[in-house]
Amino acid sequence: MQRVELFERIRRDRRLENASVRELARRYAVHRRVVRQALDSALPPQRKEPVMRRSALDPAKGWIDEMLRSDLTAPPKQRHTNKRILDRLRDEYGFTAVAYTTLNDYLRVRRPQIKEEADRARMMHEGMVPQFHRPGEEAEVDFAEVWVRVDGKPMQCQLFTLRLSYSGKAVHRVFSTSGQEAFMQGHVDAFRILGGVPTRHIRYDNLKPAVSQVCFGRSRVESQRWVAFRSHYGFDAVLLPSRHRGRP
Structure with missing residues (x-):
């Protein structure tokens, strides 16, 4: 497990269960010093890479x-x-x-x-698609192509949308690119405007190329920057398969 992912899990368990430092250290088989580092920051401190000793196995x-x-x-x-x-x-x-x-x-x-x-x-x-939603628990994010006019000329841009599942209230942002910085900035703006972060999870449509590339890349493994971003703001991400596209 990557240390960023370990820190994200420790921070999530603390957020959802209010687990103690001792319990988190026991649960993840780490020193309590590591637990305190995770609670202080979503990003692990820099450390020297150990020289790995090869095993006969x-x-x-x-x-x-x-x-x-x-x-x-x-x-x-x-x-x-x-x-x-x-x-x-x-x-x-x-x-x-x-x-x-x-x-x-x-x-x-x-x-x-x-x-x-x-x-x-x-x-x-x-994915996980509950049938009932509680206020402030869940949201859905879409990142899709949109055409706008700039100085009278058509320009292809990216429309970021974060919509709360319970109320349907949404925040929209238009960016010139579908890069990771724009994707994360859309989240930051939405959290600021809505006054908080969904307490359960945010759902993503994994068929959208922008979402797939930003969160996972070709290897389908979450990028460490994205894991650290989620850990910092304290939310879980759920990818939806094709049959769950659109609002539930």
Whole structure:
């Protein structure tokens, strides 16, 4: 997990649950100093990159991760035990350069990570569309092309819209580009005009090229600047699939 994402989760749990520093440190297996850093700022302090020591298991991690991912949809009796993974590495890949205890240590950490990654990917793909909205809880953002006239000449611009789900009140901003700065500035203006930030989440249409590129890029992984922005203002983002386009 990236430190920006860790800080965002710590800040979100503090915001939603008012969890203590001790509880947050225990929950995320970090020192309380790290929790206090997250509560002070959405951006982690700069630190020197440690020199990573190579593990004898490194060449096999890709194979192991694929086995763990296949277990997510396999019947319980067909899922891999630690011993079965070790046997497959030896018999199918000819990999014998790792001790059983080293493999166990890796699996103890990686298994829950694989499940969490799959859960997050499914959430991003399927979205969350509640049927009822409470005041101030949710909003929806759209970032679409619009044509305007400047000095009598047509010009293609980008229209940012943030609309509250309960009241329907909306804030619109027109930008000359669909860059990240314009996208974030639209949020800042909307929060200022509306007098606050939605307390539950903001929904995004992931088919809009501008939203997709700004938030995720081609790799479909959230940009660290976007994660830090969400963490600073204290809101969660939910991407909607095509069947949920438009207001619910």
